Amino acid sequence: MKMLFNLLSLLILLTIAGCDISNIDKSPRGETAVWEKPGADSTEVGKALLECGMPHLNYLEDVNRKLSNNAIATIYACMVQAGFRKKSGGPYWCYNYKDLPICQPGAVIPQRSVERRLNSPFCKQHPEQYECYL
Numbered sequence: 001m002k003m004l005f006n007l008l009s010l011l012i013l014l015t016i017a018g019c020d021i022s023n024i025d026k027s028p029r030g031e032t033a034v035w036e037k038p039g040a041d042s043t044e045v046g047k048a049l050l051e052c053g054m055p056h057l058n059y060l061e062d063v064n065r066k067l068s069n070n071a072i073a074t075i076y077a078c079m080v081q082a083g084f085r086k087k088s089g090g091p092y093w094c095y096n097y098k099d100l101p102i103c104q105p106g107a108v109i110p111q112r113s114v115e116r117r118l119n120s121p122f123c124k125q126h127p128e129q130y131e132c133y134l
Helices: 002-016 042-051 069-081 114-118 121-125
Strands: none
Touching: 042 069, 042 114
């Protein structure tokens, strides 16, 4: 009886946390879930993030967590320049962090790069993912 209670408790906890059984083996939705562009699906969003310099699509990965504020702001600026926007809206990085190098007048915002995407840590680890196809 105690075992059944524990299993039911775990199932309820996972359901409340948003982890139903069908998604238990899947990684978190990551960065692709927070960006949008009319006509772009999640694969296109993922490609754009990697092309703008995001090392991995899972925000929990160490390579993403070690990014500097300037690197994150640069990726953000590249995405906005490419026509994407955060679903949550602003404010933009340079609104809050005016002293970052990418926020200075005359700073060059990098363009999307297919080479950067294909050589990203994400595509090195997961070449089978659609975001990593040429």
